[in-house]
Amino acid sequence: MGVLEAIRSRGNDLRPQAEINVTPLVDVMLVLLIVFMVTAPMLTAGLPVDLPKATTAHPLERSEPIVVTLDRDGNAQLGDKGVAVDGLGDAILTLTAGDRTRAIHVRADRECRHGALVAVLDQLGAHGLSRIAILTERAPGVRAPRQDDKPRDSR
Incomplete structure (x- = not known):
């Protein structure tokens, strides 16, 4: 009513x-x-890192990668969880149930020591993980390279 x-x-x-x-x-x-x-x-951000710029970077395929982040002090993070660098390969294999074909994206801060990045890449390679990409940001004002662009000879 x-x-x-x-x-x-x-x-x-x-x-x-x-x-x-x-x-x-x-x-x-x-x-x-x-x-x-x-x-x-x-x-979805994770650790804040300042990625270096690269002019020849190609876009990556659209699959769900495993993201490893290194901050400027060399501390590693797998996804959103902190992990020791020497246990990184085992942690990834546990996460992927032994699948070594998953893409791994390494986000390293520009100020990160070269040795810390090499240690991460060495750890991944020692566990048979070979689909690794080091993420960068495209430098502003630079044309994206095409797949048919050939490297120029420096001679």
């Missing part, structure tokens, strides 16, 4: 309205949606 019908009825037969007001529910849901949209990109 609507409000007008209750007023028009004779006597004091005012009963509570049996309809749900969904406006506050919609407001809360929209606020939650905005909060999740803002925070979702921050959850």
Whole structure:
């Protein structure tokens, strides 16, 4: 029974309205949606690193890679969990159930020591993991190389 019908009825037969007001529910849901949209990109970041620039970098294939991150102090992180460099190969093989064909992306900070990066690559190679890519950022204003571009002879 609507409000007008209750007023028009004779006597004091005012009963509570049996309809749900969904406006506050919609407001809360929209606020939650905005909060999740803002925070979702921050959850996938991991360690903050400053990637070096490369002009000849080619785009990688679109599969779900395993991401190894090295910060400037040489601390390693596998996905979002910290791991010791000497246990990195075993941790990856455990994560992939022994699959050695998965792509591994190494994100190393520009200020990371060369020896720390070599230690990670050596650890991966010792466990038979050979599909390794070292991630870089493209230098601004540089044209992306095409697959048919041939290296120029420096002579």
